[in-house]
Amino acid sequence: MTPPTRLPTTGDRSGAVLARLQLMVTRKLDGLLQGDYAGLLPGPGSEAGESREYRPGDDVRRMDWPVTARTTMPHVRRTVADRELETWLAVDLSASLDFGTGRWLKRDVAVAAVAALAHLTVRGGNRIGAVVGAGATAGGPGTLLRLPARAGRKEAQGLLRAVAGTEVRPGRGDLGALVEMLNRPPRRRGVAVVISDFLSPPQQWGRPLRKLRVRHDVLAVEVVDPRELELPDVGVLPVVDPESGELHEVQTADPGLRRRYAEAAAAQRGAIAAELRAAGAAHLRLRTDRDWLLDMVRFVAAQRHARTRGTTR
Structure with missing residues (x-):
């Protein structure tokens, strides 16, 4: 490796x-x-900007009701970051x-x-x-x-x-x-x-x-x-837990073990993603x-x- x-x-x-x-x-x-403001999460801001037509997925709390009433088309108010x-x-x-x-x-x-x-x-x-x-x-x-x-x-x-x-x-x-x-x-x-x-x-x-x-x-x-997601077929692999210091030997030549490891890793990452999504x-x-x-x-x-x-x- x-x-x-x-x-x-x-x-x-x-x-x-x-x-x-x-x-x-x-x-x-x-x-x-490129652009004037390129943050990782450019927030919607609090300063009112121009209006535009509503698109599926827009936040309904930003509806611009006066413009919607005048144009008879749903509009939302843009905000400046x-x-x-x-x-x-x-x-x-x-x-x-x-x-x-x-x-x-x-x-x-x-x-x-x-x-x-x-x-x-x-x-x-x-x-x-x-x-x-x-x-x-x-x-x-x-x-x-x-x-x-x-x-x-x-x-x-x-x-x-x-x-x-x-x-x-x-x-x-x-x-x-x-x-x-x-x-x-x-x-x-x-x-x-x-x-x-x-x-x-x-x-x-x-x-x-x-x-x-x-x-x-x-x-x-x-x-x-990547080794946290799946194990390679490299025979007996000594593994040390960096947090506990415990040493384990894993027989990676066993296809069943590799499959179970990959399934457990996928379930773990799925649980992480679900918790982040819920938050x-x-x-x-x-x-x-x-x-x-x-x-x-x-x-x-x-x-x-x-x-x-x-x-x-």
Whole structure:
């Protein structure tokens, strides 16, 4: 199995490496996403704009009744996207993300997603902040770091360095507690992004996520490795749980075992997707064996297209 390409480990992540990552993000996003305002979730805003004819899927709460009465055709009122919004990131860097068999480790994809989100946020003059979770220990909740929301490229670069420099700790992280940090204290309406592999039980983080959706547009960035979806036929495979440290040997030559593993993995991912859908969160899946930046660009383009047509995610 080819070892994954990865960014340097926590101890040797240099400013030059992060600068190259930011340059790659800037070139691709600015080259493929043209327009005055290109956030990941360009919200509907609160400032009234022009009216247009109603299309199936439009929010009926935006009906423009005076224009509808004059024209005898259903119309909805457009709104202008708010500027100077706050974007908050909940970045899960628990031990399960320190794994990867593709081109990247899951942790690296999570850090890269932070870089892209920071770029998309500050280019609109908005503020960005983050809460970071780095696993748990037997005697406590582990590291929960809060980085205040600030505007400006220099501040965004500082946030990215802080996230990339967070030390991964052994143990199972509490994603629910991390998401709950975005609910307290209450903040004005903005964008909240949760970056994780979501391997914690959905009942742990589902309720805090639904609570977060009441006040904010929510995006869930799910980081996945292909070996979490299916096993290759490579004989006896020693597997270590990065959160518990337990070692298991798996006989991957057994086709029945591989089939059961794939079915269980599909059911797990289906449960994650269903919980995110129930919470009303937009869902972006990034894989370690794919061009994660291109997947982000496609997601942004799809969101902008949906907003243009008046439909929701």
